Amino acid sequence: MNKIAARLEVPATPSAPALVLRPWGPGDAAELVTLYRDETLRRWASPAVDDEAGAARWVRDQQRGRRAGDRFGFAVVEAQVEGAGQRLVGHVVLKNVTPGAAAAEVGYWTAAHARGRGIAPRALRTVTDWAFTTFADDGLTHVKLLHQVDNTASCHVARKCGYELTALLPAAPPAFPREGHVHVRTRPPGIRERIAS
Template sequence: MTAPLRAAATPSAPALALRPWSPGDAAPLVEIHRDAALRRWTSTALDDEASAARWIRDQQSGWREGRRYGFAVVEPREGGAGERLVGNVVLKGVSPGAPSAEVGYWTASAARGRGVAPRALRALTAWAFATFAAEGLTRLELVHQVDNTASCRVAEKSAYGLAAVLPASPPAFPLEGHVHVCVRE
């Protein structure tokens, strides 16, 4: 990927860029992961810059190996002084000939309620279908725990319909889950 993906601005929020993660993202990543709400829904604990740097290297490795495509979601800072990290979107489980893959995302607390997650997810979805169409990708799945109502709203706003309810699988998944699906037309 040579240029970042773009998600258009809205009347209340600036345009977004989706780009591969870079080492300079470690410090803001640690700051974002101090948010209790984010930690509740993610399985990754990034408590210091060393753990964030390892996570970023894992994202970069996923790109090189063609198994996981993680994007930092950034928006311009006020006054045009650089960019601010506001989230993450990821495409995972893409394999040649396989019709489906999974998407995921999270947003920084300051970005919630501003349409960041749906805009970033729609940009990722369009990119995934365009990039992997020749490999047979026709279906993307978004999975979340049943009590994560914000993820349900993001899925619905992003054209991912509820397709199934997964049974609980304690201890890792103590509650049922939702599978939302978007199919390439």
């Protein structure tokens, strides 16, 4: 699999359409500004995107991470609307990927109009499985997920996706103003074979 050009597909469920996880592109900047008007998203996601210039920088940062091979951000879109504006429903990222390192980190957010529909857990599971498969030969054995202790929605998603709460982090203002949770998911045996089939 080409690590840089990865496009991931998440099958539909009885209650939700299929998702496509694809690299961010310049055409996403305007919609990204709209999504970041949501106060809940601004509270938990950083850095904040305030205008199209900021959104363009954010997208370039995602693209730069892919080229460097240490950060893989995915725009999450619903498959049924792809090609018809590709309405964004979220973001999921695998970051701090280093050859030979046992751990990497994930992060995610869901657009306000798409919350409560299982998008974050489906995208997170897909990227986690992809990470374990793609980077197993580089030594990746576990993935960490960090969130502020009062972000109960993120905690729920982490646990739903098999990320166990393993530690509490002290507050580190201004970027992390409150205590945090560290969740970890360990690569299960045989995951490479399950995904390949």
